[in-house]
Amino acid sequence: MKYIKRILLLLLIVIIVVVFLNYSKLNIISGYASKYMASATYVADRDSVSIVDNDLKMPLVELAEVSLNSKNASASASVYGLMNRKAIDRQGLGTVLVDSDYDENEPYLQPNRNFEKIGKPYPYGHLENKDTLLPEVDYDQLEKAIGIAFANPEVQKTRTVVVLYKGYLLGERYADGFTKDTRVLGWSMTKSLLATCYGILEHQGKLQMDWPAPIPEWKDDERNQITLNHLLRMQSGLEWEEDYSKISDVTRMLFLEDDMTIAQKEKELVAQPTKIWNYSSGTTNLLSGILRQQFRSHQEYLDFPYQNLIDKIGMHSMILEADVKGNYVGSSYAWATTRDWARFGQLYLDKGVWNGEQVFDSSWVDYITEVTPDSDGTYGAHFWLNAGGIYPEVPKDLFSCNGFQGQHVYVIPSKDLVIVRTGLAERPDFDSNGFLSGVVKAVE
Template identity: 60%
Template sequence: MKIFKRIVLVVIVLLVVAISFNYPKLNIISGYAAKNMASSVFIAHRSPNSVNENDNNVPLIKLAKTEVDSGHKTASSAVFGFMERKAVYREGLGSVLINDTYDHNNIPLRPNREMVKNQLPFPYGNHGKKDTIFSNVDYQQLAKAVNNAFLEPDIKKTRSVLVSYKNEIIAEQYAEGFGPNTPILGWSMTKSVLATLYGILEYQGKLAVDDRVPIAAWKKDGRKNIAINHLLRMQSGLEWEEDYTRISDVTKMFFMESDMTQSQVSKKAIGKPEEIWNYSSGTSNLLSGLLQNYLEDKQAYLNFPYQSLIDKIGMHSMIIETDMANNFVGSSYAWANTRDWAKFGILYLNKGHWNGQQLFSEDWVQYITTPTSGSEGIYGAHFWLNAGGIYPDVPRDLFSANGYEGQYVFVIPSKNLVVVRTGLAEDPIFNVNEFLSEIIGAIR
């Protein structure tokens, strides 16, 4: 009995030491768990059990115990009772991780949505899909290719696949618990949505990508030479650490900052623009905040993504969540169902043309797909590329919106294809080259 008590005491001491040593990291663990739970429950309408067993069931995050208050639409998480964090859902704005300064009585501005319904089928409406049969598509082979993405579910962890050919759905499949109406977090696919807003503003004549960034503090030093183009290409030369395993620039931004648009602003330049390619979610959120310089006021800012892009192409399931300062988290927090993510890809397949309207210049597609120097052909302007042949059996003209844990919207112009895949595993665990080459092989 004495030996047992000693063992328990040693375990408790070791646990206390481990928690004390990693205490700052608990902000990440409990913060991630609370935020992800609140959004998954109140945006995607999934059960807390499903979120705990799947999304939050990853190393360290699974240590957090999370409770959901459906009445107040909140989720709270803590690790062994330490570092409790709370996320609050706000209608029209999504969920936000809050701190002690959050005013529950404050009613923030919300976007004005224009969800005009029509009787058109996909993609120009939400009234089902066409029954077109293409003679050059081997549907049996295509079905096999799509189904392969769902095999070994504990490894590949695919949630949805949609294949659109010449603007029409030719294959679509979902994992249990997911369907055409289930919003899915795009993570960094949001960056590509954000970039598109700049393409729209440029087409409207409100800016040019070569314009210098309008930040007063930067005019006093070398940062004055940073242009919007440098930010879109992740070539600003600004210091930034994108490390999710510890307390870093990116984790402090997501789990400790009230205004994520300011996280990159104070960073010093460690190189001249175009000298360094450095992927930065802080840069994307900086771009999100800078949008306000080209719009009339805060309400216009909140309306702009929806009125100029999202609702205009019928992506009515999409919501871009905001931070505590009510700025869009343009790096990571857009949710939409799989069909709406496919519409975004189709917009690019059609070079900005949508059902009789031109949303951005055809030249914009050339711009975002031009490889950024230093990226070895894998990155353009807030879009990922296959120009360097990272997927050897897939056409080099492929470009895509990519997100954490394997969220993808692939656009392959030479094949008239848009392919959406969502899940909880990314390349190479989920073999993108194999997945896409099998789909392409089904189209003669």
């Protein structure tokens, strides 16, 4: 009996020490757990047990105890009963973290959607894809390549793969619990969507990338030299810490702020624009706030991405989540099926043309794939690049949308390929080079 008591006492001491050392992080931990659980349940319609056993099995996050309340479509989480956080689902806007002051009965605006199906085969429409055998494709090699992505599932943790070639669905595969209709969180792939809104506005003649960022708070200091181009290339020179392992600028913004457009705006310069490259989710949410300024009303802002991009090209599954103040969280929170993420890549492969309509100018693709100085050939304008050879056996013209835990939409213009992979692990655990080079070999 004494032995058991000593073990329990030791266990209690360990728990107290862990809580003490991580107390300041508990708000972030329970915030992450409740927000992700709410979205994965009410947006992605996934099984809660699977979410806990897989998605939330992360260091520290797994300490959170999570519960669902289906009556008001919410999720709550706490760590050892401390720092309880709650996330609720808002129709059309996804889920959002709220505090005790939030009035769940207060009306809110939501985007107007057009779910009219396009009468063309996938990916350009909603009819079944053409079952076409292309003579130049080595289908055995393709299956082998897709197999690379799903090999060693406990390490690589691939969930979905879709491969498009010359506008045809060449192959796809899904892990257990996922189908072609399962929405997947893109995390930072959302940044590329947000940037595309700027390409569309430029095509419409409503703004230019060399315009100074329209931030009144900056007009009387050195920050007034920051342009939209600097922000899109992560070259603003503004201070920002993008570290998810601790309380940092990015975790405070995503899990503690009601208005996520403000965090980067309030930062000071640490270098002149163009002098450094510093990846910043705060910059993207600042751009979301600037995007909102381009419209006369909040409703027009909410409608714009859907009317001019998402629903226009048939990405009807996509949900852009917003913060408490109704700003799209362009840094992190877009959900869509893997097939719809692939549509987005196909739009870029086709240089902005969709079913005969120019959504954004073809020169926009040249702009976002131009290497940003000091990025080691890895970054353009809110898109990632292979110009520096990060995937050594893959064509260097590859560009991609990248997200946390290995969410990717890869576009390889020289091979007419769009490749989407989603999962819970990224390089080096996920063999991206082997997977991509294997798919390329299948069409060579």
